Amino acid sequence: MFHRRTQLQPATTSPRILIVEDEDAIAETLSYALRTDGFTPVHVRLLADARRELSSSSPVAPALVVLDVGLPDGTGFDLCREIRAMPERGNIPIIMLTARSEEIDRVVGLELGADDYVVKPFSPREVSLRVRTVLRRASAAPTSTTTRAPLFVLDAAAQRITLGGEALSLTRREYLLLKTLLERPRRICSRDMLLDAAWGSDAESGDRTVDTHIKTLRAKLKALRPDLDPIETHRGLGYSVSV
Ligand code: CA
Numbered sequence: 323m324f325h326r327r328t329q330l331q332p333a334t335t336s337p338r339i340l341i342v343e344d345e346d347a348i349a350e351t352l353s354y355a356l357r358t359d360g361f362t363p364v365h366v367r368l369l370a371d372a373r374r375e376l377s378s379s380s381p382v383a384p385a386l387v388v389l390d391v392g393l394p395d396g397t398g399f400d401l402c403r404e405i406r407a408m409p410e411r412g413n414i415p416i417i418m419l420t421a422r423s424e425e426i427d428r429v430v431g432l433e434l435g436a437d438d439y440v441v442k443p444f445s446p447r448e449v450s451l452r453v454r455t456v457l458r459r460a461s462a463a464p465t466s467t468t469t470r471a472p473l474f475v476l477d478a479a480a481q482r483i484t485l486g487g488e489a490l491s492l493t494r495r496e497y498l499l500l501k502t503l504l505e506r507p508r509r510i511c512s513r514d515m516l517l518d519a520a521w522g523s524d525a526e527s528g529d530r531t532v533d534t535h536i537k538t539l540r541a542k543l544k545a546l547r548p549d550l551d552p553i554e555t556h557r558g559l560g561y562s563v564s565v
Contacts, residue, residue, distance in 0.1 A: 327487060336361060337385030338364055338382060340387045342366055342371075342385035342389045342390055343357075343388070344392075344393050344394055346367075348390075348419075350365075350483075354446065355447050356449075368393065368394060368395050369432075370395055372401055373401070376405060384414060386414065386416070386456060387416045388449065389402060389418050391418060391422075392421060398419070399418075399434055402434045402436050406434065415437045415456045416435070416436045417453065418438070419440055419449075420442065435454045437460070445480075446447075452554065458559070474504055474552075482497075483500055483504070485527060485543060488546055490542060490543070492542065495520045499519070499520045499532070502515070502519040508563075508564055509561050511560050513533075513560050536555075552564060
């Protein structure tokens with residue numbers, strides 16, 4: 323029996339994953355893992371080639387970009403920033419690959435709008451799983467807002483946030499912390515970023531201050547909705563809200 327798999331599978335079942343990586347050995351093992359998991363990997367070695375794949379004139383946009391930080395013609399951070407500024411393709415999920423494990427690289431990458439990061443050396447299978455998770459999260463986001471009322475409603479003019487329709491009784495700092503997190507759904511906010519947003523130049527405070535206020539904020543959310551724990555802790559990085 324002769325099967326033409328490529329013809330039987332509609333294109334939508336195999337999302338294109340753009341891999342921007344100058345080391346061929348890494349790109350090859352990653353491509354293999356992605357193909358095994360039903361994705362269509364597209365490998366480029368330069369930012370210039372990635373830009374071509376991402377430009378609105380290319381017929382098929384990648385479903386996700388796996389982006390190395392150190393590239394011959396620039397850094398992955400640059401491209402991450404460029405993608406987020408694209409009018410039509412600015413929401414494409416991005417997973418950064420970083421060779422150094424210094425936290426600063428990860429934080430910078432995530433604050434630029436990356437969805438996740440992986441530190442080299444990594445297991446290709448693990449990256450493929452993350453690709454699946456990030457894609458699921460990205461595709462769930464728009465549907466959930468249209469099919470049900472959002473869990474949090476931020477009324478910036480009234481400086482008020484409701485959870486499941488009920489107004490939260492928050493201190494000014496708690497309000498500012500939650501507002502900052504809600505404005506960047508599913509993205510990690512570093513402690514520095516939160517400190518800046520809620521305390522500004524009031525330098526009475528340090529990382530611990532953020533942690534303490536997040537703790538009381540969590541308790542207030544939990545009192546209203548014990549079934550949820552919407553604030554996620556990312557060890558060494560910061561916090562995100564996942565709704
Ligand atoms: Ca590299």
